[in-house]
Amino acid sequence: MAADLILKSNAIFASTGDDTFAGAVAVQGNKIVYVGPAEGAEAFKGPDTRVLDLGDKMVAPGFHDSHLHFFQSAMYRSPYVVFCEGRSEQECVNALEAVENVRGKDDWMICYGWYHSLWDDPHEPSKKSLDAKYPDRPVCMHSGDAHTLWVNSKGLEKLGITKDSVPPKGGKYGKDKNGELTGIIYETAGLALTRKFMQFSPEEVRAAFVQFIRDLNAQGITSVCDMSMMALPGSDFIQDEAYAQLEKSGELTVRVHMFPTLLDDLSRPEALRASYHSDKLRTPGLKQFFDGVSCTHTAYLKEPYSNAYFPGDHGRTTIPPEEMRALVLKAASKGWPVRIHTIGDEAIHLALDYFAEARETYGPLPKGQNCLEHLENFQPGDIARLKELDVLAACQPPHMVLDPDGEERDLGPERAKYMWPFHSYEQLGVKYAFGTDSPVVDINSMNVIYDAVTRQSPVNGYPEGGWQPHEKITVAQALRAYTRGSAMAAGRPEDLGTLEEGKLADLVVLDKNLLAVDPQEILSTSVVMTIADGEIVYEKE
Incomplete structure (x- = not known):
């Protein structure tokens, strides 16, 4: 069968290894039908095939933001x-x-x-x-x-x-x-x-969603995980009907993975899962909060904050630990993957305990991936437990450089050594994914990669040499976390995240080969084309 589109490039990054290669990617419909040497793509060339010779421009899997809040992000840009x-x-x-x-x-x-x-x-x-x-x-x-x-x-x-x-x-x-x-x-x-x-008319929401989707595509983002923020009991901010309307009209040019709030009553997520199961819109798991954030001393720590506001100031859980345990076990009994907001080391430790109990009681998940979200600091032994329990770390590199001095004031220099330990994840074989937590930080895809690689602020390059530089990773590792790792977080490694035959055709083209330039040039790199579901949805003028 003839391909609809063939991309030729001297720098194809399939997200399956550490290097780029010269070759071609062929797309037929919404699937990748060939990845390999350029001459091999000739067999897929027909009279109507569009062939793009991209030279040294980089071709990679579409970026996948593994953690954002879609409704808030869209409306806060309105x-x-x-x-x-x-x-x-x-x-x-x-x-x-x-x-x-x-x-x-x-x-x-x-x-x-x-x-x-x-x-x-x-x-x-x-x-x-x-x-x-x-x-x-x-x-x-x-x-x-x-x-x-x-x-x-x-x-x-x-x-x-x-x-x-x-x-x-x-x-x-x-x-x-x-x-x-x-x-x-x-x-x-x-x-x-x-x-x-946050009350807006359906017309206001639709207009904001359409623009936000365009903004995502302009950043090379082809998939997102919409992490519902808990609102009133029994409700969430997932706008499933708006997504469905956009999918019907052909305007949903990002894949949306909905993660409603994990509550004792699972009727809402069960209804979402039954109603939406297309390649573009589905519900692969549940989300809950377990603690807050370090800067307000609401992240839950084992030991008090270094700059404690009062004796015994070590944060708190947002729900009682026994309640969280019961929720995780109930979800596991129904086969639901769970993603838990855990920033403080004790919140992480307890959540891992609950995942361990769920795994021992009900066995591995039949499908999908348990995840911890944010994971800003660790009790040292818990990093390896992520691997042992098959729990993915969903991280947001831009968080790391918002206020590193403040993090050290809150936690002290010793605990700070175990913050955002990306290199340790690589060494220990921990699964991890990248995103932004938008609207907390912008959806800028090059900032995500730059921050992970340099551990410096994209605004002023602070701190010189990078914060906690022993945890730096390579560009290839960052790209894999932002593509293949995020596909795992969404429970879809079989059809997203890498450039391989049979996978869905989500790709990004960059004007530079990120593996061949100085890391400081990442910030000046541009997305020149985004392909989602086999269609060109963004092309830089």
């Missing part, structure tokens, strides 16, 4: 939300001017991205600065790590929160020394409220 990381509290307040007139006076004004730990004066903000400028309009400022809300008095009123309100388990309403609300809402308390201020 005209209805302003982004501001800011250098100060007031700078973030002033950024709201950009959305003063985009919606009605009673609708939420929303800003996303603030990181008080990165401000010139790294103090926690309060509702006072918001009230001074917007006393009569509800305002919500969502933190860059997506774990904290900063709300004004009108917003608290609209949410129905008073100083006597009781937060959900694992959450907290910030109060000052007089017991008055500060406007800061932490962890599950904030997550439970997200649905109340």
Whole structure:
């Protein structure tokens, strides 16, 4: 059978080894039908075959973001939300001017991205600065790590929160020394409220989704794992009907793997799995939160933080450990893979215990992959346990360079040595995948690779020589994590993640061979073409 498309290149990276090779990839329909020497592709050439000779441009499997939040990412890039990381509290307040007139006076004004730990004066903000400028309009400022809300008095009123309100388990309403609300809402308390201020019309959601898909394709991204953020009990932010409509209209040019919240009631994920099982849209597993983040001391540690706020300050779990254990065991009994947010070393340790018990009780999963998400620091022996228990580490390299000095302040130099241990994963044979956790960080694909290889900030190259440089990996290893590793996280290694005959035709073309350039040139590398499901969905002008 003649191929529809043949790509010839001097730099094909199949993600099955460490090197590129000169050759060709032939695509027929939505499948790869040939990978090998260029002369071998001639047998697949027909009168209507499009042949592209790419010279030294690099051909690789399409990138796969193994952990992002699709709804939030799309809406936070829309005209209805302003982004501001800011250098100060007031700078973030002033950024709201950009959305003063985009919606009605009673609708939420929303800003996303603030990181008080990165401000010139790294103090926690309060509702006072918001009230001074917007006393009569509800305002919500969502933190860059997506774990904290900063709300004004009108917003608290609209949410129905008073100083006597009781937060959900694992959450907290910030109060000052007089017991008055500060406007800061932490962890599950904030997550439970997200649905109340993230309210948009179906038309607004559709427009934002279409644009976000285009943005993903422009980064060479052909697959994502949509990691549902827990909202109200029994609900999630997975927009399955919107995905289905886009698939029907031919506008879903990324494969979406939906991971709804793991609850005792599995009816929602069971319904999703039964309804969506195409090559482009399916539900391969479940997601839960087990702890928070280090910068707010809500990641759960075995020993207290090095800069403890109070005696015994070692974070906390978002749900009781026994409840998490019961959820993991129930999921295993039904054959469901589970992905658990674990940042602190004790959260990781306990989650591995639960996976070990589930494996011993019910055996290996019939299909799919258990994963831990983020894994920022370890008790040393637990790195090897990932391999022993066949648990994949789903990591986001850009997180590592957001504030490495802050990580060392929180955890101390000894524990910092075991943070984001990519080289150790390679040495021990641990499966691992890369993503961004968008909207926590941008979907920039070259930043993902650059950060993993150099362990330096793409903004200023800090720190010189890389942070914890003993854990650097090669470009080939980073590319495999971002392709084959992510396919494993999605439970689809059989048809995604590598360039092999019979696999689905998802490919990216880069203007440089990343394996042949200095790592600093990764940042100036461009995606020139993205092919998803056999179709060219992005082509650089």
